[in-house]
Amino acid sequence: MPDKRLHFDGARVLADLYALRAIGAYKSGVHKPTFSEPHMRSLEWLVQRLPEAGLAGEIDGIGNVLGTSSKSGPKLLAGSHLESQNYAGWLDGPLGVVYALEAARVLNPDPDINGAVEVACWCDEEGHFGSFLGSRSYVGGLTEKDVDAARDRNSDRTMREALREVGLAGRPRVAAERGRHIGYLEAHIEQGQTLEGGALNVGVVTSIVGIWQYRITFTGEQNHAGTTRMAVRKDAGLALAKFCVAIDERFPGACGPRTVWTTGSIRLDPGAPSIIPGGAEMLFQIRDADTAIIDRLEQLLRSMAAEAGARGPCTVAVERIRTGAPAMMDASFQQAIEAASKEFAGGKSIRMPSAAGHDAQILSTIMPAGMLFVPSIGGISHHWTENTDDADIVTGAAVFVDACRRLLAGRRTSVNST
């Protein structure tokens, strides 16, 4: 049933999300790496929906979709992404895109609303080719050289090759028109258990934590796994394992209350069962909203590497390959989401930082930005079992549409605005 006050349609939101899940379905989730056939089909699906919201747009030269309105008045940008991690969940990305589409469908045709919601879909938020390439392109933070250098982490092809294959090579990349938008709003599943644990409906994001990423390389001596005595081995894989265990032992004494760290990828060289690895590499990530804590942990990491190298028999090198400063969410956006939550979610909201990276952190560098979280069942994400109750999806959509209305109306702090 459409909501009378907003002409908002929860069933339409769910139907759209189901339609997107059917493109590239994998078990109860999806497999839509950036520029895969199901990803491109999802973008086409979005482009075809835009006119329903009075918007026009197409896929640009980096794979972004920007739906723009010719309506007068203030413009609010809203959106998320449509590609997925490999064999991952159905809501990470699509939820924010469909909420933005629904807000545009509800608010843009309404003559009582001054202005419009414009819908954005950012390419490669999931980092198959790099780090936030789509939103960075839009804010002007991505050079042609950056595009030249980007490679698919699933294969050996370059981003240029991928763009050619999907027919986007040569298209212009759409850049932000400074001053056009009053800000950017993005909805997302929480991907944690704060909301579920507190029986809450809405997370009002205060900041997005920074991500620091390191390549840690171990160098020993490649040799035969049968003929090389244990005493003379320089096993880079074992050196890596010891380093992982040392991090697990020493980081808790130096971290903050919300710090997290992860070794998500390990590679042994050459990685054959009968060969002692001469080289090993791990990708290591630290996340915190407090850069002082990150500094302290990075220092610890480097001194641990120096100690391990001095002890031998392998050398250890630490290289920082990604630096992420925390991004603050705009106060008036937080107030609008909180007010909408009082109206449509019984006030069951909480202010919280985001421990995951999102395109909103990139958009926040050129305009006010805000984020809204809905609950994740069991906190699970980046896995095909990721899910959210349909009722929570619908409640989140109502809050999102109302927050957009409040932001366009400029009545950001008003609680009873209907």
Place this chain on the structure above:
Amino acid sequence: MPDKRLHFDGARVLADLYALRAIGAYKSGVHKPTFSEPHMRSLEWLVQRLPEAGLAGEIDGIGNVLGTSSKSGPKLLAGSHLESQNYAGWLDGPLGVVYALEAARVLNPDPDINGAVEVACWCDEEGHFGSFLGSRSYVGGLTEKDVDAARDRNSDRTMREALREVGLAGRPRVAAERGRHIGYLEAHIEQGQTLEGGALNVGVVTSIVGIWQYRITFTGEQNHAGTTRMAVRKDAGLALAKFCVAIDERFPGACGPRTVWTTGSIRLDPGAPSIIPGGAEMLFQIRDADTAIIDRLEQLLRSMAAEAGARGPCTVAVERIRTGAPAMMDASFQQAIEAASKEFAGGKSIRMPSAAGHDAQILSTIMPAGMLFVPSIGGISHHWTENTDDADIVTGAAVFVDACRRLLAGRRTSVNST
């Protein structure tokens, strides 16, 4: 200069080895995975050399080359392999094939020699598709189902696909003719430092150690690397690292004096920097000539896995995927090599076990077998820097040809036989 007593030509041996190194060269070594273009070209090279030794042969349906002689009298089988590990050394395999070819070239045309040396080149000794598939096919230990199941560890293709691609599909596999050979002799680089350390020229192999291989699987919970608090993580990669360190701590107290163990391969699932690994797998190998020690270590491994699983948060499963009983080398073959070493290497030989697996262990299941080692510089192998002094290569060839002569003559224990 050809050796007058044997018409043996050290320069020809070196020239052949250089020619094989030029096919699929990588730095100072080679890259010739099984059924790669340079591997197939190397096999063709060998087939074309066979007539020089009075032999006829071609590549069979599993990629073996068998050069057979029509000369009357006893036949000695000799050989090794021509594919390599990835980006590996130039001598591991080719040395034994060229020694065998040289022995056949010297002895087969000699009317004073009763019988002939027949040359074998076994496919896939390096295990790209399985475990000693070529020599196992020859001794009758490989079913068509085994071939169906074999897959390339470098890619996803099956052995059947690879055989089709290189034009070997449908060719018969040559099987051993029982009673044809008095035995099998194989030369190889030592791949260790025993000979170099003792300033010795020849290793007389007494036995080949068994290899036991295990797949150890860790199961945790895949989740988001930002939003999942440290306290609730079930990180399968960290569980694997801890297990590697525990092996390093506890195996020395239970192993024998010559036991070696290796984790050569680690895989995290899904292996992305922003995802906590929900699964992890390592391939773990133990080698010893004493099965009682292996039994003890396997028991330790399984009890460690049970302890780790009970402690949590991840479960650990140990699966034995390869069982290798030690293979004994024939006493008369050892005596022949030792006698030849006295004649051509100043007696600078030592009896020693082989800690690496070789096709001789497979051949030893159906005929007497022996192995001869030459020194490895720095003990390095399975790496492109693997090398042996040219002078040591030539000395080893002289010993090998003379050992073949002694075995054919049946004067296996005679020291002064020239």
